[in-house]
Amino acid sequence: MANAAAICYRGAMKRRALLIFAALSLIAASARAQLTAADVTAIINQAVLRAVVNSPNSVIAVVDREGYVLGVWVVRGGPATPGEIATAVSKAGTAAFLSSNQNAFSSRTAGYIIQQHFPVGVKNTAPGPLVGVGLSNLFVSDVNHFKKVDLIPCPFPPPTPAPPSPGTFGSTIAFTSLDGSPGGVPLYKNGQLVGGIGVVGDGTPQPPIPFLPVPPFPPFAPCIFASLPTPGVNAREENPFVYIAGSDPDEDVALAGQQGFAPASSITADNVFVGGIRLPYAGAITAPKPPKKKKKKGPPPPPPMVTGNPDPGFPIVSSPPPFPYPIATFGGVDGEIRQPIISDPLTAPINGQPRLTAAEVASIIDFAAQRVKITRAAIRLPIGSQMQAFITVVNNPDADNVAPTVLGAFRTGEATLFSWDVAVQKGRTAVFYTRHDFLGFGLNVAMSTRAVGFLAQKNYPPGIDGNSSGPFFTEQDKLSGFSGVEPDLTFTATFDPSSPPLRTGIRADLPNGITIFPGGIPLYRNGVLVGAIGISGDGVDQDDIVAASGTHDFLAPDPIRADQFSFRSTRLPYVKFPRDPTL
Secondary structure: OHHHHHHHHHHHHHHHHHHHHHHHHHHHHHOOOOOOHHHHHHHHHHHHHHHHHHOOOOEEEEEEOOOEEEEEEEOOOOOOOHHHHHHHHHHHHHHHHHOEOOEEOOHHHHHHOOOOOOOOOOOOOOOOOOOOHHHOOOOOOOOOOOEEOOOOEOOOOOOOOOOOOHHHEOOEOOOOOOOOOOOEEEEEEOOEEEEEEEEEOOOOOOOOEEEOOOOOOOOOOOOOEOOOOOOOOEEEOOOOOOOOOOOOHHHHHHHHHHOOOOOOHHHEHHHOEEOOEEOOOOOOOOOOOOOOOOOOOOOOOOOOOOOOEEOOOOOOOOOOOOOOOOEEEEOOEEEEEEEOOOOOOOOOOEOOEOOOOHHHHHHHHHHHHHHHHHEEOOOOOOOOOEOOOEEEEEEOOOOOOOOOOEEEEEEEOOOOOHHHHHHHHHHHHHHHHHHOOOOOOOOOOEOOHHHHHHOOOOOOOOOOOOOOOOOOOOHHHHOOOEEEOOOOOOEEEOOOOOOOOOOOOOOOOOOOOOOOOOOEEEEEEOOEEEEEEEEEOOOHHHHHHHHHHHOOOOOOOHHHEHHHOEEOOEEOOOOOOOOOOEO
16 A cells, blocks of 8 residues: 555656646746847848848848748838738748757758759759758648738638647738748847748849639638739749859848847858758848949938838737647657647548557657657757657548548657648658559558659659659649649649638648658558658658657558569669767
């Protein structure tokens, strides 16, 4: 009895300690650095003073770390076009979502790592490590997207009774996504990431993305779309998939706005090496245009003044209070439960096998988090830091036109926010391509996102110029609401608004699109596909090793793994781990 009492006491004390820790963590979250309306005003004013000299057509957007738009300023005056809003917000959001307290990435950084060659412009090299990431965090996403500070949950009806994602609480902004054009840089306060600033206007000329709606085109509820282009108006003013080297006026204006809110120089992207290649952060600063000399002597010209006005739909506001995500510990790693851990809401067995339970989902997350704890980061500074990641699990709906339900999303530490949507994309991509025999193998092969991406490049096998395209090439853009001949050429925005929640107008199976880089692996029970794990937050090899660790009790049978098959005489990959990954 004494032993039992002692055990009960220790258990009670442990639970109390966990509750105290959770409370303290929530207090810390509510006290974290955030942008105030005064901060946003100061940032925009600094950017405008630069813009009136070098880029008077600028439209400037500021977002917070969670992707809420805190203001859009039109330097020339009047309202901004929907395409300008989408472009400026996408650039700002990209810088905020790709950065953390340990790495500061810009939209230029994003553009460098998504090209068909890495390093950019070097022939016969494989694509960038995050090729295709520009088609994530889409405005159509049911997981996370850039949004207005109205906190209205967008009505993305789930296919099953899963709770809606807090990342969608706010009116979405049409045709936003991650962006690889220069002009987006992150914002920091006291060493903490608080958001990003994005600029579009007089930057390096490049083709816009026209909007070609699929008829019929009915009006939208304003709670869904904060801005929406009409036929004949550009969806984006710049192509976000084209890499631009050298200085850029948009980036100049953004950097001016960043003054006083800049990251430490020790964590900017140009301190990060991926595969031995230094990443870019910002191009050379363009000197202000000198004033014209007057023939007659007189007083000096007045200094530039703030001109323009806020866009009517996006007045300057403070960042909203942080959402109270539950605090938890998995695998010895503290973090946030971004989407609740639940059992598969579908009850019918899959080929006689039971579906995933909440306890099993928690176990999968725990195994993955254990690996996060001991894995060296590829992008975080200083070198030798622990990686951070989003760990997500999705179900297998075992039916067409039904989206895999998110059974749990855990954010370790302060993992990058773009990774939330991408991690779910990876899980859903693995389920989708595993469920279908698109390659004609005669059976459903266990397809990781590394395998899918290998088959989705401009050249197959990747890295050999002149080869024909892979069988999945251009599928990602077709499943995202953007359609293009190639990821780095002309795009159009083809959006069918007539069939919500089919926001892309393509497939209900993939409500937030797909991804084509590593970190997603299918989960099996006794040879039957029951779901998938998706990991995002660091280098792709780091994501892969964490995902593989999560499959500990749900491994795919060896004979049906993608790496047991060849396509066009080339063996497919399944997973790949970093060399010497452990801290």
